[in-house]
Amino acid sequence: MLNRLYAAALFAVSAAAWHAAASAAPALQNVQGRSHQNLDGRWHYIVDPYETGYYDYRRKPYDQSDSGSGGFYDDRQPKDKSEFVEYSFDGSPTMAIPGDWNSQDAKLELYEGTVWLRQRFDAAPKPGKRYFLYFGAVNYEAHVYLNGKKLGMHKGGFTPFQFEVTGKLNEGRNTVIVKADNTRHADEIPTVSTDWWNYGGITRDVLLAEVPDTYIADYKIQLAKGDRRRIEGYVQLDGSRKEQEITVAIPEANVSAKVRTDANGRATVRIPVGTLRYWSPEDPKLYGVTIASNTDKVADRIGFRTIETRGRDILLNGKSVFLRGVSVHEENPLIPGRLRGAGDMRMILQWAKDMNCNYVRLAHYPHSEEMIRLADEMGLMVWAEVPVYWTIAWENPATLENAQRQLTELVVRDKNRASVTVWSIGNETPVSAPRNAFMGKLADTVRALDDTRLVGAALEVHRKGAEITVEDPLADKLDLASFNEYAGWYWASNKDMLNFHFNIPYDKPVVITEFGADALAGYHGDADTRWSEEYQDQLYKNQFTMLEAIPGLRGMTPWVLVDFRSPRRPHPYYQDFWNRKGLISQSGKPKQAFHTLKAYYDRKAQQYKSK
Template sequence: MSDREPAGRPPRLSRRGFLAASGAALLGAAVAGSAGNAAPGPEAVRLGDFWLFGRYDEGCTELGFDELDLAPVQLPHCVAPLSWTGWDPASWQDRWIYRRHFTASAGERHTARFDGVMTDAEVHLNGRLVATHHGGYLPFEVELPDVVAGDNVLAVVVDGRWALDIPPNLPRSPGPSVIDFYQPAGIYRTATIAAVPRIRLTDVFARPVDVLSPGRSLHLTCTLDAPVAGQVTASVRQAGRELAHGAAPVGGKSVEFDIGGLDAVRLWDVEDPALCDVVVTVRSGLRVLDQRVVRTGFRDARFTPEGFFLNGRRLKLFGLNRHQWYPFAGGALPDRVQRRDAEILRRELNCTMVRCSHYPQSTAFLDACDELGLLVWEEIPGWGHVGDDAWQRQNLADVAGMVVRDRNHPSIVVWGTRVNEANGTTAMYDRTGRLARRLDPSRPTSGALASTTGARYAGDDVEILAYNDYTARRGAPFQLRPPRPGLPYLVTETIGTLAGARAYRRTDTPGVRQQQAELHAKAHDLAAADDRYCGLLAWCAFDYPSGWQRSLGGLKYAGVSDIFRIPKPAAAFYASQVDPAARAVVEPGFAWDFTSQPSGPGPGSTIWSNCDRLLLFLDNRPAGEARTRRGDFPHLRYPPFTADLVVPKGRRPQLRIDGYVGEKLVVSRRFSGDRGSDVLSCIPDDPELRADGTDATRVVVAARDRFGTLRAGTTGVVTLELTGPGDLIGTPTLDFGATGGAAAVWLRPFAGPPSTMTLTAHHEKLGTATATIRATQNTTRS
């Protein structure tokens, strides 16, 4: 990667080579069929490769614009090169142009769909303005009239400036740091183009009814973009088998009907996320006009003053908040990477719920939540303040766009129709709440409040009292406010950087890192103590870029994992809260490292585990049994242990921890005290990707002891070199001293034939490690 080409951009092509490649790529692109709720139809192809990009210039939307100075890029794309910290909002506060050549057959109907453009967009076809869109978090589809045979040009003007009167921006405020998260500009989500039928199903809402009754049914609302006289049929399928079907005549642009006979359907649950496909077909006579497949799940989710109930059983919601921002790319990383966040939350951190703070997030992330059994709170864009009348009109449009896009997702159990932490505008919230319930009567509405005084708790605007509980400030004993009698109560934020330290970094002292873990455990213990809490969603899963922490390099270090998605000690608490039959866990809350602690971690050292007993060994000699901390955390399902780990100075023994469930040894972990045996690791999340230009995977580069445990205190620079046809999304050097001994980059293969990429990492003391990733044309889309 040269100094002139920012991360995320493939090498330049000649203009002639570019035009030839772009036309061939579109004509030969793979079908992008999807089960997503607002997915493009079966003719859609992804517009990932071969966009031309640059700063906005006079005439740049015209058909004959000279493209010589534009750079080829892949989507998703961020307009500015970014580091992992120190983002500069001025680098994206401008207007930008994306141009895409494509070849199509004349006489067909074409649409283009954009899943997310930050922040405003104008779409031009062959020099003609065909659509505008406001807001960066929801999709929009554009009719493409007058497509010609041969070369067509789609030109998208992207406006990433702060001074836009749309949520969450507040143009008459000081600037982007007024909200707690940065928003780099670009076409940062998937884009597709499609040849579509003349009459289309534009929306299908598949709403399960009376789920806990033997007479459960599915209510279908089908919307077309033009009147038709014919019939709509629907088939409900689960695990490849048809469970029921139904039909209704249609004599206009919409039809509603019910499908019964679904007593055999398997319910969707956090432990068994059973999904259904609903295949909807529109016919006029014997002719099929359109067909659409939507995915849903049958589940009953209820927030009550006595707690949360899923399919009739009490479930204490256990979760975290998520921001979608990544190092080096902002939000512009492909679907596989978005899905990986859901996997981390559900499979590694054992969350049963995530809050999408503070905006609608990628459909790929929500699809993964459906598949993994991760419940979702989704909310409209905004943070802390409400704007003028135009801003509020856009707020209503965001409610509609969010609900219609995502109402088939069984994982979503509540709509956040209030602006986060913005109290007092009850007239607007009455409108947003009513709108959400009209579009989807199956879910409650709510909004996260910053205070419990002066706000309207019940009525048209909110059905769940959701509270960002920062009652416990630095230096005070940790506590939560009690639930409010008579209302469902959910803690939607707590801890963050307001309780305890200003930051929780891997480079901070052992005491600071352990404090974060203790606070998260205490918060969930308090919520578990009272059935009236529906649950608790702590702040937050991952570190994220924020103008509120400019003194710390522009990052908020509130995550239990860092911005690279690498766990901190606080993540060990979440990892331990799982049935040992599924996964036995032993995670020390300390570093077994004698550089900064010559006598070891000392007395009262915490070990997070779901075992019944922990036996300790030093150099394979018995060193006692860890003691449970049940007294400190009486309501946690799996409380931590404590051990006195004082080692005579000069010794650096190996630590072994054996975990037992009953009398059975279920896990044994070893930790090296000898830094001389440490190694460098370079581990990809996925060894195989698609060679279509729209895929990527994370590679974690870390210092580890000889047993594989991360060595957080390692310093020094790691140099990276990528060989093979792909792009390194990251920097060619990583400073372990700044990142705490571990960091990550992402690899993205170019579109083309099957190939191999090899990332080589080198550290002066730890040596060399490599990661090899194959790019194929047959890998299942993730």
């Protein structure tokens, strides 16, 4: 019941669309704050490029056969020396989970396809408790089996999902097997063409969560839109006792309120509040918040702030703010692969703060919940994005449903994080009637989910002679005039880029979501020598001159904080399958432009401090 309500009513995605795209259930809010067993560690894996473990020789899935068996998910062991079994998890190597396979096995560096992963664990299920098998992310399509039985599947490489396993756990030894497939497809989200490494596998935590029979499945506790004196939100119960009294308490702020859930387990929260320390990059205050029912209790740390626009201004807690940002990929340049934990993430975010950033664009897909919580703690505003990137199958209804679902999963997961100030619905999507309709529906979806944050997208620019302009009907549905531009690199040069000027025909804050130039760390020349640190540095100086002429300029996220791996970048000397636009090299050393951007942001911080 909750799945249907969650998909159809709460999040403006039809139940039919939800179940057609994935049978996984909506993920628990604040799963790390619940009682859970961590299933991370060393998982055995089998590489299966022909999907032998999934399809029979007639190309029919084993899990759709009459017997429901025959695939690798059976984890069969030969009964005796005469039995024929062509695979063995026990005899297979292991990899660290969370972690991608591309960085852990040299043979799999460029591999795209199916890998089976197995973990065994002991469980002791308790009467009156419910259990969920939770995945922080699996790239891209995941089929999940418990003790040889299929739980379901999920599409989307960067958002969480779970399956209820109440009544399906063994007392003692259990086996979970995941078929992970990172094959790219033209009608998926993202599509076949991207500019980042397609890391496959179980890249975030796997947990077995335990909750009461009736539990707090979801909640939103945030300041009301444009009102710093009122908290608004909701609490959603799931289980047999849906009508209960709920207490929402913020002891440090002397806040305690009671509400009652209805027959659907839902209660609206509206709480007047007095003086709060509002969350900001300068003072990232987080309050302890508890939500308690008669049967369950959840604790969280939540910051309270408002974010809105007024004309060409961005207002944080009612004060004008300049978004001193940088774009970030979820990748550690020092250790190949996705960011593996809080240490990696804190390092990346600290590098941004070292440039005096107050803002990061987490591109081009949802980063981990832990990354967002660290941004809460460290005081960095966040642009959170879904991988609607470049040329999508705009006219395919299933592709739109997929994009809506991934956007929904992102918003549901991070709606209580004060650091998230912008929901982004995509990057560099070329204007056309089908695209306009697709992206317009995404904008409507995110506004139905959450009206307390700004909605943006990284739009493209168009050039007419020396004029650079944004001509995009989608801009009418966005709060920001936000766009990428690569003057001085993909068009023009350091010598002639200052001949261009911007014409932004929108009375909205202008945020430059990308600009930059590749520079091989340690390669030097003059300001006209491509690939040199000097070229990149001069381009940044020229960009500041160009952009400061825009009346509504209120922020930027240059591309990109750190060099990152990309199969699209094959030049054997300057790139070697790395995008070199980082302000920090693959060895962690700042390039010249790092210091130039920091000096600019120091000036901006002083300018806005005096306002």
